[in-house]
Amino acid sequence: DIVMTQSPDSLAVSLGERATINCKSSQSVLYSSNNKNYLAWFQQKPGQSPKLLIYWASTRESGVPDRFSGSGSGTDFTLTIRSLQAEDVAVYYCQQYYTVPLTFGGGTKVEIK
Amino acid sequence: EVQLLEAGGGLVQPGGSLRLSCAASGFTFSNFTMSWVRQAPGKGLEWVSSIRGSSGTTYYSDSVRGRFVISRDNSRNTLSLQMNSLRAEDTALYYCAKSHQNELDTISYWGLIDYWGQGALVTVSS
Numbered sequence: 001d002i003v004m005t006q007s008p009d010s011l012a013v014s015l016g017e018r019a020t021i022n023c024k025s026s027q028s029v030l031y032s033s034n035n036k037n038y039l040a041w042f043q044q045k046p047g048q049s050p051k052l053l054i055y056w057a058s059t060r061e062s063g064v065p066d067r068f069s070g071s072g073s074g075t076d077f078t079l080t081i082r083s084l085q086a087e088d089v090a091v092y093y094c095q096q097y098y099t100v101p102l103t104f105g106g107g108t109k110v111e112i113k
Numbered sequence: 114e115v116q117l118l119e120a121g122g123g124l125v126q127p128g129g130s131l132r133l134s135c136a137a138s139g140f141t142f143s144n145f146t147m148s149w150v151r152q153a154p155g156k157g158l159e160w161v162s163s164i165r166g167s168s169g170t171t172y173y174s175d176s177v178r179g180r181f182v183i184s185r186d187n188s189r190n191t192l193s194l195q196m197n198s199l200r201a202e203d204t205a206l207y208y209c210a211k212s213h214q215n216e217l218d219t220i221s222y223w224g225l226i227d228y229w230g231q232g233a234l235v236t237v238s239s
Binding site for chain 2: 034036038040042044049050051052055061093095096097098099100101102103104105106107
Protein backbone atom coordinates (compact mmCIF):
# COMPACT_ATOMS: atom_id res chain seq x y z
CA ASP A 1 0.00 0.00 0.00
CA ILE A 2 1.12 3.57 -0.64
CA VAL A 3 1.32 5.40 2.67
CA MET A 4 0.57 9.13 2.56
CA THR A 5 2.19 11.19 5.32
CA GLN A 6 1.12 14.78 5.88
CA SER A 7 2.84 17.46 7.90
CA PRO A 8 2.21 19.30 10.06
CA ASP A 9 -0.80 17.79 11.82
CA SER A 10 -2.07 21.28 12.46
CA LEU A 11 -1.04 24.88 11.90
CA ALA A 12 -2.28 28.29 12.90
CA VAL A 13 -1.81 31.10 10.41
CA SER A 14 -2.73 34.78 10.60
CA LEU A 15 -5.34 36.10 8.19
CA GLY A 16 -3.69 37.10 4.92
CA GLU A 17 -0.61 35.03 5.56
CA ARG A 18 0.60 31.92 3.74
CA ALA A 19 -0.21 28.39 4.81
CA THR A 20 1.88 25.47 3.58
CA ILE A 21 0.96 21.79 3.94
CA ASN A 22 3.23 18.94 2.96
CA CYS A 23 2.39 15.45 1.78
CA LYS A 24 4.84 12.63 1.18
CA SER A 25 4.00 9.31 -0.46
CA SER A 26 5.87 6.11 0.38
CA GLN A 27 6.38 5.47 -3.34
CA SER A 28 6.17 7.58 -6.46
CA VAL A 29 2.70 8.45 -7.77
CA LEU A 30 4.11 9.77 -11.05
CA TYR A 31 2.83 7.64 -13.91
CA SER A 32 5.62 7.58 -16.50
CA SER A 33 3.43 6.88 -19.53
CA ASN A 34 1.56 10.19 -19.22
CA ASN A 35 3.91 12.13 -16.90
CA LYS A 36 1.08 12.85 -14.47
CA ASN A 37 1.19 12.78 -10.70
CA TYR A 38 -1.87 10.95 -9.36
CA LEU A 39 -2.20 13.20 -6.33
CA ALA A 40 -5.23 15.19 -5.14
CA TRP A 41 -5.97 17.62 -2.32
CA PHE A 42 -9.29 17.91 -0.50
CA GLN A 43 -10.68 20.45 1.92
CA GLN A 44 -13.12 19.40 4.64
CA LYS A 45 -14.79 22.16 6.60
CA PRO A 46 -16.38 21.36 9.98
CA GLY A 47 -19.57 19.36 9.55
CA GLN A 48 -19.22 19.14 5.78
CA SER A 49 -18.21 16.59 3.20
CA PRO A 50 -14.77 16.81 1.60
CA LYS A 51 -14.35 19.07 -1.42
CA LEU A 52 -11.88 18.52 -4.25
CA LEU A 53 -9.39 21.39 -4.53
CA ILE A 54 -6.46 20.17 -6.62
CA TYR A 55 -5.77 17.14 -8.82
CA TRP A 56 -2.83 16.01 -10.95
CA ALA A 57 -0.88 17.59 -8.06
CA SER A 58 -1.29 21.11 -9.43
CA THR A 59 -4.53 21.46 -11.42
CA ARG A 60 -7.11 23.55 -9.63
CA GLU A 61 -10.67 22.19 -9.73
CA SER A 62 -13.22 24.48 -11.34
CA GLY A 63 -14.42 27.17 -8.96
CA VAL A 64 -11.54 26.85 -6.51
CA PRO A 65 -10.00 30.25 -5.65
CA ASP A 66 -6.58 30.85 -7.13
CA ARG A 67 -5.07 31.42 -3.68
CA PHE A 68 -4.96 27.60 -3.50
CA SER A 69 -2.08 26.01 -5.38
CA GLY A 70 -0.42 22.62 -5.50
CA SER A 71 3.09 21.64 -6.41
CA GLY A 72 5.51 18.74 -6.30
CA SER A 73 6.22 15.54 -8.16
CA GLY A 74 7.07 11.91 -7.51
CA THR A 75 6.81 11.51 -3.76
CA ASP A 76 6.80 15.05 -2.34
CA PHE A 77 3.91 17.46 -2.66
CA THR A 78 2.77 20.78 -1.22
CA LEU A 79 -0.53 22.59 -0.91
CA THR A 80 -0.18 26.34 -0.47
CA ILE A 81 -2.86 28.78 0.56
CA ARG A 82 -1.41 32.09 -0.56
CA SER A 83 -3.40 34.49 1.61
CA LEU A 84 -5.43 32.72 4.27
CA GLN A 85 -9.07 33.71 4.58
CA ALA A 86 -11.42 32.96 7.46
CA GLU A 87 -13.40 30.56 5.26
CA ASP A 88 -10.27 28.44 4.71
CA VAL A 89 -10.44 27.03 8.25
CA ALA A 90 -10.68 23.32 7.57
CA VAL A 91 -8.87 20.01 7.55
CA TYR A 92 -6.92 19.35 4.37
CA TYR A 93 -6.19 15.87 3.03
CA CYS A 94 -3.93 14.62 0.27
CA GLN A 95 -4.87 11.43 -1.58
CA GLN A 96 -3.15 9.22 -4.12
CA TYR A 97 -5.20 7.70 -6.92
CA TYR A 98 -2.24 5.97 -8.58
CA THR A 99 -3.22 2.51 -7.38
CA VAL A 100 -5.52 0.58 -5.09
CA PRO A 101 -5.98 0.76 -2.25
CA LEU A 102 -6.69 4.46 -2.66
CA THR A 103 -5.05 6.13 0.33
CA PHE A 104 -5.35 9.44 2.13
CA GLY A 105 -2.99 11.38 4.31
CA GLY A 106 -3.91 11.80 7.95
CA GLY A 107 -5.07 15.38 7.48
CA THR A 108 -3.79 18.82 8.43
CA LYS A 109 -5.99 21.13 10.47
CA VAL A 110 -5.67 24.80 9.51
CA GLU A 111 -6.78 27.42 12.01
CA ILE A 112 -6.57 31.18 12.34
CA LYS A 113 -3.85 32.55 14.61
CA GLU B 114 -26.10 19.58 -10.59
CA VAL B 115 -24.54 16.40 -9.22
CA GLN B 116 -26.40 15.01 -6.22
CA LEU B 117 -25.54 11.95 -4.14
CA LEU B 118 -28.02 10.98 -1.43
CA GLU B 119 -27.08 8.20 0.95
CA ALA B 120 -29.59 6.20 2.95
CA GLY B 121 -29.67 3.14 5.19
CA GLY B 122 -27.39 4.08 8.04
CA GLY B 123 -28.21 3.23 11.63
CA LEU B 124 -27.33 1.34 14.77
CA VAL B 125 -26.47 -2.35 14.43
CA GLN B 126 -25.05 -4.93 16.81
CA PRO B 127 -21.61 -6.46 16.25
CA GLY B 128 -21.90 -9.32 13.78
CA GLY B 129 -24.98 -7.78 12.20
CA SER B 130 -25.67 -6.55 8.69
CA LEU B 131 -26.69 -3.27 7.11
CA ARG B 132 -27.24 -2.10 3.55
CA LEU B 133 -26.40 1.41 2.42
CA SER B 134 -27.72 2.93 -0.76
CA CYS B 135 -26.86 6.05 -2.71
CA ALA B 136 -29.20 7.72 -5.18
CA ALA B 137 -27.28 9.62 -7.84
CA SER B 138 -28.48 12.35 -10.18
CA GLY B 139 -27.15 15.13 -12.36
CA PHE B 140 -24.73 13.01 -14.43
CA THR B 141 -24.65 9.91 -16.65
CA PHE B 142 -24.30 7.41 -13.84
CA SER B 143 -23.14 4.44 -15.94
CA ASN B 144 -20.12 6.39 -17.24
CA PHE B 145 -18.51 6.90 -13.83
CA THR B 146 -16.81 4.77 -11.23
CA MET B 147 -18.48 5.11 -7.84
CA SER B 148 -16.90 4.60 -4.43
CA TRP B 149 -17.58 4.40 -0.73
CA VAL B 150 -15.24 6.26 1.61
CA ARG B 151 -15.70 6.28 5.38
CA GLN B 152 -14.69 8.52 8.24
CA ALA B 153 -14.68 7.29 11.81
CA PRO B 154 -15.75 9.89 14.39
CA GLY B 155 -13.03 12.52 14.72
CA LYS B 156 -10.72 10.64 12.35
CA GLY B 157 -9.49 10.87 8.77
CA LEU B 158 -10.76 9.51 5.48
CA GLU B 159 -10.53 5.81 4.59
CA TRP B 160 -11.34 4.35 1.20
CA VAL B 161 -13.64 1.33 1.44
CA SER B 162 -14.62 0.14 -2.04
CA SER B 163 -15.13 1.16 -5.66
CA ILE B 164 -17.04 -0.17 -8.65
CA ARG B 165 -16.39 0.70 -12.28
CA GLY B 166 -19.21 2.16 -14.34
CA SER B 167 -19.51 -0.05 -17.36
CA SER B 168 -17.59 -3.23 -16.51
CA GLY B 169 -18.75 -3.46 -12.90
CA THR B 170 -15.23 -4.38 -11.79
CA THR B 171 -15.01 -4.06 -8.02
CA TYR B 172 -12.22 -3.13 -5.63
CA TYR B 173 -12.09 -3.44 -1.84
CA SER B 174 -9.85 -2.39 1.00
CA ASP B 175 -8.31 -5.23 2.97
CA SER B 176 -10.28 -4.19 6.04
CA VAL B 177 -13.66 -4.98 4.43
CA ARG B 178 -12.89 -7.55 1.73
CA GLY B 179 -15.00 -10.66 2.27
CA ARG B 180 -17.50 -8.82 4.49
CA PHE B 181 -18.75 -5.96 2.32
CA VAL B 182 -20.17 -6.12 -1.19
CA ILE B 183 -20.46 -3.11 -3.47
CA SER B 184 -22.95 -3.10 -6.32
CA ARG B 185 -24.71 -0.73 -8.67
CA ASP B 186 -27.88 -0.55 -10.73
CA ASN B 187 -27.20 1.65 -13.73
CA SER B 188 -30.86 1.56 -14.76
CA ARG B 189 -31.85 3.15 -11.44
CA ASN B 190 -28.74 5.30 -10.90
CA THR B 191 -28.17 3.63 -7.56
CA LEU B 192 -25.06 2.52 -5.70
CA SER B 193 -25.22 0.06 -2.80
CA LEU B 194 -22.99 -1.31 -0.08
CA GLN B 195 -24.01 -4.52 1.68
CA MET B 196 -22.17 -4.70 4.98
CA ASN B 197 -22.02 -8.04 6.81
CA SER B 198 -20.24 -9.26 9.93
CA LEU B 199 -20.01 -5.71 11.17
CA ARG B 200 -17.45 -4.79 13.81
CA ALA B 201 -17.12 -1.88 16.20
CA GLU B 202 -14.28 -0.52 14.07
CA ASP B 203 -16.69 -0.18 11.13
CA THR B 204 -18.45 2.64 12.99
CA ALA B 205 -18.15 5.66 10.72
CA LEU B 206 -19.83 8.13 8.43
CA TYR B 207 -19.99 6.44 5.03
CA TYR B 208 -19.73 8.72 2.01
CA CYS B 209 -20.91 7.86 -1.46
CA ALA B 210 -18.47 9.39 -3.95
CA LYS B 211 -18.28 9.92 -7.71
CA SER B 212 -15.17 9.63 -9.86
CA HIS B 213 -13.92 12.64 -11.78
CA GLN B 214 -13.08 10.44 -14.77
CA ASN B 215 -15.67 9.79 -17.43
CA GLU B 216 -14.95 6.24 -18.59
CA LEU B 217 -15.09 7.49 -22.17
CA ASP B 218 -11.82 9.34 -21.42
CA THR B 219 -8.63 7.84 -22.78
CA ILE B 220 -6.66 8.31 -19.57
CA SER B 221 -7.57 6.06 -16.64
CA TYR B 222 -7.79 7.88 -13.35
CA TRP B 223 -10.97 6.48 -11.88
CA GLY B 224 -9.68 6.82 -8.32
CA LEU B 225 -9.97 10.61 -8.38
CA ILE B 226 -13.14 11.65 -6.56
CA ASP B 227 -14.85 14.93 -7.42
CA TYR B 228 -18.21 14.75 -5.62
CA TRP B 229 -19.18 13.43 -2.22
CA GLY B 230 -22.56 12.82 -0.64
CA GLN B 231 -23.44 14.05 2.84
CA GLY B 232 -22.80 10.65 4.36
CA ALA B 233 -24.72 7.93 6.19
CA LEU B 234 -23.80 7.21 9.81
CA VAL B 235 -23.24 3.57 10.72
CA THR B 236 -22.83 2.73 14.40
CA VAL B 237 -21.84 -0.77 15.42
CA SER B 238 -22.46 -1.27 19.10
CA SER B 239 -24.17 -3.63 21.51
